Amino acid sequence: MALNLNEIKICMLNTYKLSFNKIFEEYYSQHINLEDCINKINGLNNSWNISRVDIKNRGLQSNTIKFLEYGKHINVSYPYWFKDMDGQGCKFESFKKDIDVIFNCVNDGILEIHLKGKDFRLNDKRMDVYVNIHELVINNNILFKGNMLVSHDKPQLFEKSCKNNEIVLFNLTFSTIFDYFPQLKILWHNKNYINNIDSTYKSINDYIAAEKSFIQNFEFY
Known part of the structure; x- marks a missing residue:
């Protein structure tokens, strides 16, 4: 999503607030207890702190990629739903804002790189979680540089052809709502959740309103 930085910040605040308040609506309507409310907010915050990348070497059924090097902060998986006649895809997630991985392509194909946010759900309904992509570099070639807002359902796709046994150096930098x-x-x-949950709820909503007002007033002047 092509937006300027202030528009990105406003979008992040509005979207985060929507999920945050939905959780508290469940709590105040007594559909969930305090412990569940706290756990859901912690899950929300964890989701907003992560960037996700889906990669597929599309070609033959045996096509895939194999990681040669990645940090402990990266969670790599090869989901069953990402396997078909065109190959086995993988996904990885990281909270580190500067991601460096090296992988090997198995078979010739088209390398598809989907940049997105975490798959976060409330009552089985996916809620938007945005990250701001700053730079994508493949084999020392800059494919993107700037500000680009992405989420699970609004990803950004980059493609390149690849050869069997080709080694790919992948670098991604991004920011989350908590960086801003x-x-x-x-x-x-x-x-203190037990004694001040109402105060916490109000303080966070007041903070979001104040930050939005500051951004909007700054843009006006």
Whole structure:
């Protein structure tokens, strides 16, 4: 999604607030208890702190990629739903804002790289979680540089042809909502949930409103 940085920040705040308030609506309507509310907010925050990449070497059924090097902060998997007659795809997620991985292509094919956000759901309904992509570099070639908002359902696709046994150097840098608004996490974790859950809810909503107002006023002037 092509937006300027202030538009990206506003979109992130509005979208985060939507999920945050939905969880508290469940709590205040007594559909979930306090413990469930806290666990869901923690899950929401964890999801907003992660970038996801889906990669597929599309070609033959035996096509795939094999990782040669990646950090402990990266979670790699080869989901069953990502396997078909065109090959086995993989996904990886990371909270580190500067991702470096090296992988090997198995068979000739078309390398598809999908940049997206975490798959986060409330009551089986997927909620948008955005990350801001700053740069994508493949084999020292810059494919993208700037600001690009992506989510699970609004990914960005990059493609390139690849050869059997080709080694690919992959680098991605991104920012999350907490890089722009760290106080969101601080307000949540600095409160005593049992005694101050209402205060926490109000403080976070007030903070979001204040940050949105600041951005909008700054743009006006």
